[in-house]
Amino acid sequence: MAKNKASSNGANLGFEEKLWQTADKLRNNMDAAEYKHVVLGLIFLKYISDAFEEMHEKLLSEVxxxxDPEDxxxxxxxxVFWVPPEARWGHLKKNAKQPTIGKIVDDAMTAIERDNNTLKGVLPKNYAREGLDKQRLGELIDLVGTIGLGDKESRSKDVLGRVYEYFLGMFADAEGKRGGQFYTPRSIVRVLVEMIEPYRGRIYDPCCGSGGMFVQSEKFIEAHDGRLENISVFGQESNQTTWRLCKMNLAIRGIDNDGIKWGDTFHNDLHKDFKADFILSNPPFNDSDWKGELLTEDPRWKFGVPPRGNANFAWVQHYIHHLSPTGIAGFVLANGSMSSNTSGExxxxxxxxxxDLVDCMIALPGQLFYNTAIPACLWFLARNKQNSGFRDRRGEVLFIxxxxxxxxxxxxxxxxxxxxxxxxADTYHAWRGENFESGKYEDIAGFCKAATLEEIKKHDYILTPGRYVGFEETEDDDEEFEEKMERLTAELSEQFRKSEELEKKIKENLSGLGYEL
Structure with missing residues (x-):
């Protein structure tokens, strides 16, 4: 199972897992939600210090x-982030066994924020607190100090990026329900990214958590020989500590995070007039505490005022509001969003x-999420279903x-x-009419179906894929019905006979022990 865990978070097998196991031992009795910031803060510090040292050596050779290596x-x-002398990893490592190491780390974080405007208010600065065992903190610094050493295939900071992502997933696992608030499982994000293909343009996530949607977009671009500078990311996160994780996660990846804001998206939309080419998102499911009663006149609700007790269709309409004329959105919602008729939904x-904004609907398997057992689905919305170069999808929805x-x-x-x-993803792209090796799109019973709006209307506008794709075709075994019934009846009769024999033996054994049934 350990092997699968490692692979599920996109890291190389073995190395990250061993690091996690060692770091988790050092946690002692500390809650995973609190320990997460201790560890990830140190990994970030090691990352920017390594990137700085790499640049420092280069400048030394160019004196x-x-x-000027100190400019x-x-x-x-x-x-590259400027790291002042008191914040460099060598300084921390030299003092790791000192009882004042907590204050030394806090001072390092403060110094980095002071000298790098984009990190102000982002880094954790509570390592000196009494509840954090300073001996274990020193051991953790020694452990993080081993990341990237001796790695000949990748630069140290690339390895640190993998470790950061792996640890995010493992902390989400350790935290259970609370962990899902900041982390969307990687395989779900990959489906969204592979479907909408954010090669070029503005990517937006109004509830961005720790930034997984943006990281997977970057990986997609790299895997397809694209250019990272062709995209820009924008997002908002209401939880301040999660917002900090996101800013650090993007900084480690070298992704500009100036567009990532902290605040309540519904009540303080910090991208008010922004239009996105791509929206990737996983909002809180069935949020009943979104204070919708304060937004009944909001201009975003062009298709109806969302119910006060559930924010699902507030999110859907927020996405539509922020889509550019050619934009496409892919997001996760609870299954109820596909069929609920309560409160005007x-x-x-x-x-x-x-x-004609719904492009594709996907029903997901259960047990994918860390934070909920609620069944989920993926929605895909498109402003322009008649894109140049693709088939005309107007009046049609793909169900998977x-x-x-x-x-x-x-x-x-x-x-x-x-x-x-x-x-x-290939099924979706084939349906869109793109030139894929998967060939021409065809409906597959039990898996996918392209349905017209008229068909959807006949189903009372319910978007549950199972209603449209039907049942998977099974191979006919060519056995006549009468013959099959005779064979099955004979098998059942034999099983009954064996059951009676077994029951008789059990009674005899119990009788021998002095018990009668």
Whole structure:
């Protein structure tokens, strides 16, 4: 199972897992939610220090050409964080066994924020608190100090990026329900990213958690030989500590995080007039505490006022509001969003369908999420279903039923395999009319179906894929019905006979022990 856990978070097998096991031992009795910030803060500090040292060595070799290794501007010009002497990893490592190590780390974080505007208010600065065992903190510094050492295939900071992502997933696992608030399982994010293909443009996530949607977008671009500078990311996160995790996560990846804001998206939309080319998101499911009663006149509700007791269709309409004329959105919602008719939700869904904004619906298997057992689905909305170069999809919606997909990686969590992610994405792209090796799109009973708006109307505007894809075709065994019934009846009779014999033996054994039935 350990092997599957490692692979599910996108890290190399073995190395990250060993680091996690060692770090988890050092946690002692500290709650995972609190320990998360201790560990991830140190990994970030090691990352920016390693990137700084790499640049520092380069500048040292260029001193004769006028380079100054101690000039912060030299680093800022290359998008490298300036790390003052008191914050460099060597200084921390040298003092790791000192009883004042907590204050030394806090001072290092403060110094980095002081000299790098984009990190102000982002880094954790509570390592000196009394409840944090300073001996274990020193051991943790020694452990983090081993990351990237001796790695010949990748730069140290690339390894640190993998470790950071792996640890995010493992902390989500350790925290259970609370962990899901900041982390969306990687296989779900991969489906969203592979479907909408954010090669170029503005990517937006109004409840961005720790930034997983943006990280997977970057990986997609790199895997397809794209250019990272062709995208820009924008997002908002209401939880301040999670917002900090996101800013650090993006900084480790070298992704500009200036567009990531902290605040309540519904009541303080910090991207008010922003229009996105791509929206990737996993909002809180069925949020009943979103204070919708304060927003009944909001201009975002073009398809109907969302119910006060459930924010699902507030999120859907927020996404639509922020889509550019050619934009596409992919997001996760609870299954209830596909069929609920309570509190006006059915009417809102009907209006969105009739506006021909729904592009694709996917039913997901259970047990994919850390924070909920609620069944979930993926929605895809498109402003322009007549994109140049693709087939005209107006008046049509693709339904995919993936409920039977996924493999268990432990007793409680399931994940989609690479092959399954590819099958889902290829089906969608074939339907869109793109030139894929998967060939021309065809409906597959039990898996996918392209349905017209008229068909959806006949189903009362319910978007549950199972209603449309039908049942998987089974092979006919060519056995006549009468013959099959005779064979099955004979088998059942034999099983009854064996059952009677077994019952008789059990009674005899009990009788021998002095017990009668």
């Amino acid at each position: 004769e050409e006028g380079a 912060p501007e030299e680093y800022l010009a290359e998008n 059915g009417e809102i869904r009907k209006n969105i369908i009739e506006a 039923d993936a409920r039977n997909m996924g493999v268990l990686r432990d007793r409680t969590h399931r994940e989609l395999t690479d092959e399954e992610v590819r099958k889902i």
